[in-house]
Amino acid sequence: MPVPSPHRTIEIPDVSVYDLLFSSLTPAELGRTALTDSATGTTVTFGELRRQVDLFAGALAHRGIGVGDVVALHAPNSLAFAVAFHGILRAGGTVTTVGALGTAGDVAKQVTASGASLMLTVGLLGTAGVEGAKDAGLADSAIIDLASADAGLASLLGEGHAAPAVTVDPATHVAVLPFSSGTTGIPKGVELSHRNLVANIVQVGPLLLKNGQTPDSVIMAVLPFFHIYGMNVLLNSSLYNRTHLVTMPSFDLPRFLELHQEHHIDFTFVAPPIAVVLAKHPLIDRYDLTSLTTVLSGAAALDDKLAEAVQRRLGVAVLQGFGMTEASPVTHVSSRGETPLASIGLPVANTECKVVDLTDPDFHEILPPGNEGERSDAGEMWVRGPQVMLGYLNNEEATEVTLLRDGWLRTGDIVQYDYEGNVYVVDRAKELIKYKGYQVAPAELEALLMSHEGIADAAVVGYIRPDDGEEVPRAFVVPQVGLDGSPVAVDKEELIAWVAARVAPYKKIRMVEIAEVIPKSGTGKILRKDLRDVPVSV
Structure with a gap:
């Protein structure tokens, strides 16, 4: 039998995200602080945030964005992101959020795959948003830098357009279209209502x-x-x-x-x-x-x-x-x-x-x-x-x-x-490593390595030995930094022996590589696929 939730069953409101978060604000809540943007020092209340979201939705509607339209949002955590994200939803559009560290090629692929007709980006993230959108065929008029002094967020809000009347079916309308991280394969657009x-x-x-x-x-x-x-x-x-x-x-x-x-x-x-x-x-x-x-x-x-x-x-x-x-x-x-x-x-x-x-x-x-x-x-x-x-x-x-x-x-x-x-x-x-028929979990070995006082970060991947074709655990470790800012020396053979003394024989690490950094996604997932093809050090 499946394991059920221990929490009481709740009724899911049949409303849009905007209505859930903003239409239910009480007079007392309107004046509460909602968000502080540490990069700009700007603080807004819930009432001010709702007003900006509505104005942003009006500006998008004035540009023809409505139900069924996809808008790409390429921005860091900020007030601008919150206003743009919810403004797109309020206008009836679908948001496809673009990773902050993506290349122009990554952006172009996502804009094309999602069918986005408008790109909202921020210059702080570099030129990837603009270049990628252009490579995907968007015209200059369909690319907006939210940080622009002339045509950015403040300008859009200043146009003063009222939010449009929009009706969507919460159960079927795609609100957001994020792309899966791609840590184990090609990113796919995920349709979330x-x-x-x-x-x-x-x-x-x-x-x-x-x-x-x-x-x-x-x-x-x-x-x-x-x-x-x-x-x-x-x-x-x-x-x-x-x-x-x-x-x-x-x-x-x-x-x-x-x-x-x-x-x-x-x-x-x-x-x-x-x-x-x-x-x-x-x-x-x-x-x-x-x-x-x-x-x-x-x-x-x-x-x-x-x-x-x-x-x-x-x-x-x-x-x-x-x-x-x-x-x-x-x-x-x-x-x-x-x-x-x-x-x-x-x-x-x-x-x-x-x-x-x-x-x-x-x-x-x-x-x-x-x-x-x-x-x-x-x-x-x-x-x-x-x-x-x-x-x-x-x-x-x-x-x-x-x-x-x-x-x-x-x-x-x-x-x-x-x-x-x-x-x-x-x-x-x-990502499980198969060694002589046994399954070895990289996360278990990574956790053990992280407990070593000389290790600041670690990742473990499978490596196919060319001599016998056996897959063995291969560790990448980042040395801990001392108080003087210099890395602590790590002896590879001593580390292999240290791990071997603490795990079953089939789980032993067979290879160690010293790394400056462990590659990770924006949310901290180890990108093991980026480590598998790293040449073996001599």
């Missing part, structure tokens, strides 16, 4: 309040809004809970810490790479972080030892969530004081979860173990709920493989249950 996003906002919002957020919370928003985690968990769920969001355009450790100290931030969303910094970097001790009570990690699995290190150092509660673009994104969130640190917890409201045996052609279901302290066999996690996508854009074959006819979404993640049904992420199905 207003109902998908609304469902996940009302599923997640109350759990954030249960886990330490309050209406008076000040939230750090450094994880990118262009990614579904930043978009619907940080931006939209924070607006839904009427909290104060402080945005950062990109991660910079001193500025990150300054903002926590200056704004008395109490709730921070991170990905594992930031958790590593919070646990290990000496600069942390120079700032007053006593206001911080909660750190919630998502986008990739967080090791329990790393979580413990962050808790001890900062005196905070560390929580985990699990999600994917195809689920808007959240399917699981841990519970403060109840869920083991290594677990992503139980399903959110209105959501079912099951684990299936991939070695069985009939996908036999794996059940939670019967005794405390035990873990189930590992298998692929499947989820089902109202937040699950409509499908992949113009890709019926991929949709049928991932989204099954009875509503189950195949996550591609290998997990285990404990006896209470809590889920533990083992690794991505496509």
